[in-house]
Amino acid sequence: MATLRVPDVVPSPRQDCERLRKAFQVVETPPGTTTCLNVVLCCSCILDSWLGLGTDEKAVIKVLGHRNASQRRIIGETYQQLYDKCLIDDLNAELSGDFRKAVILWIYDPPERDARLANEALNSRRKGVNELQVIVEIACASSPHHLIAVRQAYSILFDSSLEEDIISNVPMSLQKVLVSLVSSYRYDKNVVDSAIANSEAAKLYEVIKTKKLDHDDFLSILSTRNVFQLKETFLHYRKNFGNSIDEDILNCGKGNLESILKVAIWCIDSPEKHFAEVIFSWKYSTQKPVSFD
Numbered sequence: 001m002a003t004l005r006v007p008d009v010v011p012s013p014r015q016d017c018e019r020l021r022k023a024f025q026v027v028e029t030p031p032g033t034t035t036c037l038n039v040v041l042c043c044s045c046i047l048d049s050w051l052g053l054g055t056d057e058k059a060v061i062k063v064l065g066h067r068n069a070s071q072r073r074i075i076g077e078t079y080q081q082l083y084d085k086c087l088i089d090d091l092n093a094e095l096s097g098d099f100r101k102a103v104i105l106w107i108y109d110p111p112e113r114d115a116r117l118a119n120e121a122l123n124s125r126r127k128g129v130n131e132l133q134v135i136v137e138i139a140c141a142s143s144p145h146h147l148i149a150v151r152q153a154y155s156i157l158f159d160s161s162l163e164e165d166i167i168s169n170v171p172m173s174l175q176k177v178l179v180s181l182v183s184s185y186r187y188d189k190n191v192v193d194s195a196i197a198n199s200e201a202a203k204l205y206e207v208i209k210t211k212k213l214d215h216d217d218f219l220s221i222l223s224t225r226n227v228f229q230l231k232e233t234f235l236h237y238r239k240n241f242g243n244s245i246d247e248d249i250l251n252c253g254k255g256n257l258e259s260i261l262k263v264a265i266w267c268i269d270s271p272e273k274h275f276a277e278v279i280f281s282w283k284y285s286t287q288k289p290v291s292f293d
Contacts, residue, residue, distance in 0.1 A: 013074045013075050014078055016063045016078075017075060017078050017079045017087075020059070020063055020064075020087070020090075021083065024090060060103060061103075064103060064106050073109060076107055087107060088104055111149035111152070114134075114142075114146075115153040115154040115157055116157070117134050117138075118162060119154065119157070119165070122135075122170065127169065129256055129259040129263065132170065135162075135181075136181060136260060136267060137263070137267055137271075137274070138150055138182070139264075140264050140271075141267035144185050144187075163183060166178045173214075173257050174257060174260055177214055177257065178260070180220075181223050191228065192228050193229065194232060197233040197236045201237040203218075204233070204237060204245060205240070205248075211252045213252060213258065230268050231269055234265070246262045246265045249261050249262055249265065
């Protein structure tokens, strides 16, 4: 999760903690205030969109949204020292809805945050693309060093490896792909061999023609080559065979495997394109009509 913008002059952790504490203590509407029933019904409809009750949410954003991960970690530690309370517990009590979840995720170190998101996905009732794509994002849209840190954090937090929990919780049709992606360690330097890219584009094309998308050759290329090499391979694929590789993958079928691989391709080749689609889909899936009847 990105920081909005760190100011040139950053207050001390103590000052940030005092500002957060003050934000949690905003005076609420005095008891006895008369409220029209229609207003109550209206408020119940929009309750999930509120950022919290009795809390200065803008102050929370101004502090936590404008600090980097290291600064937020220090704020959390200082808050515990000053008030003998866990900042995450207070945020959980004071905020609500998606805003609460977003702010709390801001507090965690990035590896712990992503480990928790992966675990949440693996323990969700549904195991479709919408739930599992976060695991692909962690594996394919972040650095290899971050992926290793996530796997380490996952083992510490949940007494199990990420790979083990994928095997235990994910449909068999997706296990091989996801385990291959999260187990990889890509070289992170810009080293590209055009001849290899051309050769491996042909291999990918042959596998896709057979619709065996979990073939070892396919997954080996996708999970071990560095991002720059894969981008070159995808360019050769389009140049040699007319379509982009994600188009041909989706032409193989409309199942979860095809969709997961499309997410992997986009996260490797153009992560901004993938996340733009995620935001667009989320925005329109959460728009609900409000009834005042």
